[in-house]
Every structure is written in structure tokens, then in C-alpha cells.
Amino acid sequence: MDAGTWIVESRRLIDQWILDDVAGMGSEKGSVEEAMQYSLTAGGKRVRPQLVLAGGAYVGIEPDRLKPAALAVEYLHTYSLIHDDLPAMDNDDMRRGRPTSHKVFGEATAILAGDALLTEAFVKMAELYDLGFPASGVVKAMGTLAYKAGRQGLVRGQIQDLASERQEISVKALQEIHEKKTGALFEASLTIPAQLVGDDQAAFELGRFGRHFGLAFQMVDDILNVVGDAARLGKATGTDAGLGKATYPRLVGIKTARSLLSEHVREALAGLDPARAGLLDGLLRFAAERTW
């Protein structure tokens, strides 16, 4: 199967898993589940759960057995979007063409929906034990997810991002923000399957791949915000410049940004075992060349 087909099919599978899982939660009016469901079914690309499945393919785990981990990383990602959009943070009214959570449910419920999604990620992770993975692998994977989501990962990225607005920052500082905000969860998503089966070498290789994939992915986002087609992207372009956000195109120009992107693609692939790198290679090239 080529990467393009795999992306479409795995996304369909992940969307179905999410629909099934939120249906099981119930979502009566005014409940936190209603707000969780709203954001989970807003039509994301599902890149992080796809990375879980692709990391699984690298170490020989069937997709179905990774369902709880795939849900966990998407729930964790969705929590971070809801909190990032809050008035006190980026103050975004729209996300993926729909009003943001706090616009629909109010700030209190949006904060709590984020809290509940973050917590639910660990409920899901614990379920991996029931699917027959060794408990030691599950503990490691849970620890990795928490570490990469927390004060040394995602949370740090967001606090540094907020601090950098309307500031002149260095390329190095920008890279650190992206490493935390995007790279950390990409890395965790890819590492988790290897940790589940206790394959330390693969965990190392996949972690390195994930870090560079995350940076490449974020760079494409930055570039598309300048040169992309708003209709195809499903969101406005030029917004980063308007907000005075530090981005690669702004700091080094489009041309250098593109060459940095190629470098991360090369670096990402360099550490993988070529014999089983096919899907990961395809996914990365697809992401690097996307126009949406």
C-alpha cells in the first residue's frame, strides 16, 4: 500500500475509533463529554494517532492492538488545542472552520473539557495492559507520554510560545518551541509502540525520527501560512505575520526555511532501519510536500 492510500485508510479507521469511543462516553447537554466530543470530531488530520500506528508497523504490532494508544495521543493533542485557543492564551475564535470550544460551551467547560481529555489519555493508556502488552512496557509508555506532555514538553512549548509573541527570538529559540510544542508529542506517539514491546533500539530510532518529523511538520505549517491556499488549507493564511508570531519564514525567509525542511527530512530518515522504514518514509515525504 502506498503512503497516500495508507493515510486515507488509517485516518478513516482512527475517525471510526474516536466516534465509537465518544459514543460510549455519552454526551448529554451541558456535560463535559459533549464538549469533548465536539472538539474530537472537528475533523483533524489525525497525524499523531497515525504515527502510533506507523511506529507499530515498524515494530510489528497490528493496528487494532494500538487503538488505546492512538486515542490517547489524539485526546492529548485535542486537549492542548482547546487550552491553547482560550482567551487567556491565543484567544482564537475559530479552529478547523468551526467556533472554538470556549465560544460554544463557555470558558469553564472548555477548560474542564481539556482537563478531562488530558486525563482520559491516561485512562486509555492503562487499557493497553488488557490487550496483552507487558505491564512494564505500558508503564514506560505512560511515563513517556506524561513526560512529553508536561512541563518539559508540550506545556513548556506553549509557555515559551506565549512569551515569544511580538518578541525578536533566535532561530534556536524557535526550534526549541517547535521541538516542545510539536516534536515532543510526535516523538511520544512513535516511541510508545516500541516501548510497549520493550524494543529499546527501535524506541531510540523512532524517537529521533519523530523529533525531526515534528520539526519538518511545523515548518511546513509555517511556510503554508505564508504561501498556502486558504481554501485548500481550510483556514486563513497570513495570520502568523498579523500576530507578530515568530516563524521560520519570518526569521530566515522562505527559501532557507525550505532548505531547513529538507534537512530535517534527511535527518529523520537517516536513523531508521531501511528494511522496515518504507511507511515512515512515505508518511514523512507526504507531510513535507503537503499543500494543506
Add this chain to the structure above:
Amino acid sequence: MDAGTWIVESRRLIDQWILDDVAGMGSEKGSVEEAMQYSLTAGGKRVRPQLVLAGGAYVGIEPDRLKPAALAVEYLHTYSLIHDDLPAMDNDDMRRGRPTSHKVFGEATAILAGDALLTEAFVKMAELYDLGFPASGVVKAMGTLAYKAGRQGLVRGQIQDLASERQEISVKALQEIHEKKTGALFEASLTIPAQLVGDDQAAFELGRFGRHFGLAFQMVDDILNVVGDAARLGKATGTDAGLGKATYPRLVGIKTARSLLSEHVREALAGLDPARAGLLDGLLRFAAERTW
């Protein structure tokens, strides 16, 4: 050792653990760790980590081995306080005699400090595996903590609490709020040690004790808010009535509230193994009779 002495000494131990742990995080100006540290060292009673240690005593685990779990439940509790105090939630300016987190650090950092504390709780829990507990016990304990903190525990309690403000609610609805807001984390704190060593019977007994302890504890809080001494409590009294909050004294009167309290104390103790219930019995009576 009598319960009073144990409470003082265990609190000193837990305070020291927290100080050591936050010192290890670093807390430079403007970092999320600075805000985490501020709220963690604001002088709480440390009831939840004490329950972890007391649950440990019930199943024969030395306090030192439970340090990560004790920190985890206190971090999780502190996250819930920071988020509950936010302007969009209870909008509290003061907590334990000091300005609340968002008053000192701003809303964005306060939200992120809460997120980081919630996540750090699971980083800590994963460390229990390094202390020699079986991985299966650690996974179970982590799953319990996530479940009791999330949409079916703490988060649900907070959303129901917000919905009940300035509403007439039933005693049953109030009890459900308390079961989620207080009972859930009390129950988790007590259950975790038993799950770590795979003692299902003790987990059941301790969970039941924790649920009733939580309800009793919350009832004392409600009663003290009416009849307590503000100076001794370190916070204003009469605030619940001012906010139109549903409380036991408001719904059933002080006298019935006191008799419900006695009932929960009795229920809590009824399910324990008397041979090793000494410390738990002492703690509960101490909490039920406290005036601060």
C-alpha cells in the same frame, strides 16, 4: 504513635518531599515551574498524600516507597485548586491566605501550571516501577488515578458544582458533587497502595473507606464555613452562603448535617479490617472533629 502525632510528622515528611521535588525542577522567573512551586508550597493540609501513606500502612508498605504516589495525588489536587480558582470558574482571588495563581502569574500561566501539575502526577506515578512495585500494580494504580481525576471523577464534580450555583439542588445531587469533587481523589489515594501490591480485598476496603472519608471531610468543611472561626481556619467563613452555594447546612440544617457526618464516619470504619484499622480510624476521627 497516636493519630495527632502521626498527622504532624507525616505532614512534615510530605512537605519536605515536595520541597525537594520542586527544588529539583528548577523554577526560573516566568517558567511554569515557578507557578507550580508557588501553589505547591502554599501550605496545604496534605490530606491526600497522608491517605496514601495511611493506605500503605494498612497493606504494609513503608512510607518512603510511596513518595511518588504521595506527590502525585498532591500535585493532582493542586492542579484542581488552580483551575477551580480561575476567573471562568469560581473566580477566587485568595487561597490559603495568599493570592491565587492567576492573580500572581496571570491566567495563561495558571492554566498551564495546572496542566503541568496534572501531567506531572503521571510522571511521578510511573516512577513507582523503579521502586520495585510490580508493573501490573503500577499500571492499575495509574489507571485508577486517571479515572478518578477525569470526566467520571474530579472533572465531573467541578462541572456539576458550577451548574449547581444559585440553583436549588437535592441532597442526593449535593452528595454526588462531593463524591466526585472530594471522594474520588480520597478513594484513589487510599486505593493506590493496595493496587500497587495487588491486594484486591484491601483495595476494596480502602476505597469504601476513602469514599466515606471524603464525604465526611467535605461535610466538616461545609459546617465550618457556617460555624467555624475564620482566624483558626485561615480563611473567611460565611462565603458559601454569600455565593449561594449548595451545602449540607443550607439544605438540611447544621443539626442534620452533623448527624450525617457521624453516619459517614461509622460507614467508613465499618468495612475495615479492625486488626489494622488503627491509624485510619484515628485519622478519620481527627478529620471529623477538626475545627480548622
